[in-house]
Amino acid sequence: MARTAATFGGMTTDIRWVAVNAPPQLEHDVVHLWRVDLDTCEAAEKRCRSVLAADEHARADRFRASRQSRRFAVTRGTLRHILSGYLHTTPKQLRFAYGTHGKPYLESPQADVRFNVSHSGGVALMAFARVRDLGVDVERTMRDVGWEQVAERFFADSELDQLRALPGDQRRSGFFRCWTSKEAYMKATGRGITLGLGNFIVRVDPALPAELLSTAEGGAGDWWLTQVEPGAGMAGALCVAGGPLEVQYFETTTPTPD
Numbered sequence: 001m002a003r004t005a006a007t008f009g010g011m012t013t014d015i016r017w018v019a020v021n022a023p024p025q026l027e028h029d030v031v032h033l034w035r036v037d038l039d040t041c042e043a044a045e046k047r048c049r050s051v052l053a054a055d056e057h058a059r060a061d062r063f064r065a066s067r068q069s070r071r072f073a074v075t076r077g078t079l080r081h082i083l084s085g086y087l088h089t090t091p092k093q094l095r096f097a098y099g100t101h102g103k104p105y106l107e108s109p110q111a112d113v114r115f116n117v118s119h120s121g122g123v124a125l126m127a128f129a130r131v132r133d134l135g136v137d138v139e140r141t142m143r144d145v146g147w148e149q150v151a152e153r154f155f156a157d158s159e160l161d162q163l164r165a166l167p168g169d170q171r172r173s174g175f176f177r178c179w180t181s182k183e184a185y186m187k188a189t190g191r192g193i194t195l196g197l198g199n200f201i202v203r204v205d206p207a208l209p210a211e212l213l214s215t216a217e218g219g220a221g222d223w224w225l226t227q228v229e230p231g232a233g234m235a236g237a238l239c240v241a242g243g244p245l246e247v248q249y250f251e252t253t254t255p256t257p258d
């Protein structure tokens with residue numbers, strides 16, 4: 001059982017990633033956030049691969065590096081195991097379909113469970129809720145992304161202004177707050193990069209709660225954005241349609257039993 005800190009509504013709280021073998025009941029007023037170790041043992045990888053559909057096997061096989069192939073297979077296999085737990089079915093029976101911009105959703109069985117997945121290095125975050133669309137993002141903060149150049153290229157002007165107004169020692173975490181918030185919102189809408197990175201503005205200050213401040217199309221208040229602390233050396237964000245929900249944190253290092 002691991003502990004990590006998160007900030008909600010301006011208050012820092014101590015959150016727990018609770019290790020469980022099977023998904024607990026997914027109620028309507030919560031989001032379940034799962035942290036998954038993708039560099040898992042061979043047996044777990046095998047169990048994940050054993051539940052993949054043909055197109056997922058084909059995708060796993062297309063990765064040149066075996067590590068990438070394993071991480072994809074473990075992500076998808078674990079997603080299937082968790083979803084099947086919520087839906088009281090078997091992982092293999094799930095059928096996914098994809099939105100216009102590639103967002104996976106459950107085609108069969110038909111259910112009100114929504115989900116989104118993000119991976120970075122050996123870690124994946126998976127978010128689940130009932131009815132509400134959502135998006136999640138995780139990034140490794142230690143890797144060298146040349147963040148100043150990336151910010152200048154991709155952030156909206158007002159986000160750049162917010163970033164530059166931060167004290168020097170907070171700019172790197174401000175960059176990742178902004179990046180993960182933008183990704184989580186883009187993924188929640190399902191439109192990804194086609195949304196236009198300059199067409200919406202998020203809060204950059206890492207000392208304040210994450211927030212979607214405005215969008216070119218209006219309706220920023222229709223989305224709830226919150227930061228996530230996935231663990232040391234990582235930043236994350238979660239975006240959910242509608243108002244705030246309670247977030248419950250789970251982790252698994254092996255797939256849940258069938």
Ligand SMILES: CC(C)(COP(=O)(O)OP(=O)(O)OC[C@H]1O[C@@H](n2cnc3c(N)ncnc32)[C@H](O)[C@@H]1OP(=O)(O)O)[C@@H](O)C(=O)NCCC(=O)NCCS
Nearest residue numbers: 101102103104117118119137154179182187190191192193
């Ligand atoms: C998918 C996308 C939305 C995010 O990609 P990413 O950050 O590289 O990857 P993540 O690990 O966070 O997410 C990948 C997962 O998102 C899901 N996904 C794919 N397309 C999606 C979409 N349109 N909307 C939501 N989720 C999507 C899939 O489950 C995918 O997992 P898989 O590859 O195992 O199937 C990508 O298409 C994109 O638009 N990236 C923008 C990159 C960028 O320039 N960001 C700048 C931020 S300032």
